[in-house]
Amino acid sequence: MPINIVPEWMINLDDEDIVFIKKFLLVSGSLKEMAKQYDVTYPTVRLRLDKLIQKIQISEDANNEPYIALIKRLAVNEKIDFDTAKILISEYKKTNWEAE
Template sequence: MSERPRRGAVHEHRAPSDCPVCGDRLAVTRLGCGSCGTELAGVFTSCAFCALDEAETEMLTVFLASRGNLRDLEKHLGVSYPTARLRFNQLLEKLGLAEPAEAAPTTPTREQVLAEVASGALSPDEAAALLASL
């Protein structure tokens, strides 16, 4: 038998990081206690990792669990090494931990992207996004 949530329980949802109207970064301005109802208002610094989506969080978790082994990340993602490295560099850029110029040498060629689509390692949508960035 599953446990029912207690009355007034707060369900955890991932907060959006970007404004749905203008696309700018959202600021955390209110914090609340789900237990007693206490609320704090102000402008609070948000966590850099909180802006990651579920797939990016999973990719970072796999990378850390494999002690920084990009080959393990490549296997987990089911893509080629250059694509795994590109995605990881994009993640580092999103976290503000890498220079944008670092991604340039590892960018796959158009032919590599098309070959990965043909092999099924890359979806057409992912390939379109990669090709648009070339």
Template sequence: MSENDKKQWYNELGSEYMSFIKRFVLASGSLKALAKVYAVSYPTIRLRLDRVIERVKILDEQRDSSPFERELSLLYAEGKMDESTFTTILAAHRRQGEDA
């Protein structure tokens, strides 16, 4: 496997996200059917799909970013940190890289 292949978004998604995508495909893209599979409401499954989409976007767009920056972006996309914290940590990390 080449270095470029290792950086493909689907190689970094994780089993939980891949399982969700598999179930989504098997449900023919029906969020209503997927909500039944997970026994949750439609808005809950829509939110989960939105998070998967954001994760894929980040992993695909930031292939050349450092692992730290990708992980930080993923945490922000998943709602695990607010925007102010995200931008502060990212700026500090980039400053540290410039000083090195």
């Protein structure tokens, strides 16, 4: 019986994200086909894919700086705006550099 191991980059993805990835694979990565399946425009699907890529990249960064990854994740998920995220990250970096 195989052991299910979830890759680190998938842990912070929503169920919707996992479904999107599955559909994307099943249509061989065709954004045009994804737009048809979701009944949206190509740019809308492209934006969704870009956000998903950002989430995965942030997960990769989380190993180095968990706080910064959290702030980036909040911004990508539109819980805070990007300007606020930049300020928080900047202040965090200043505080940590001064402490060293």
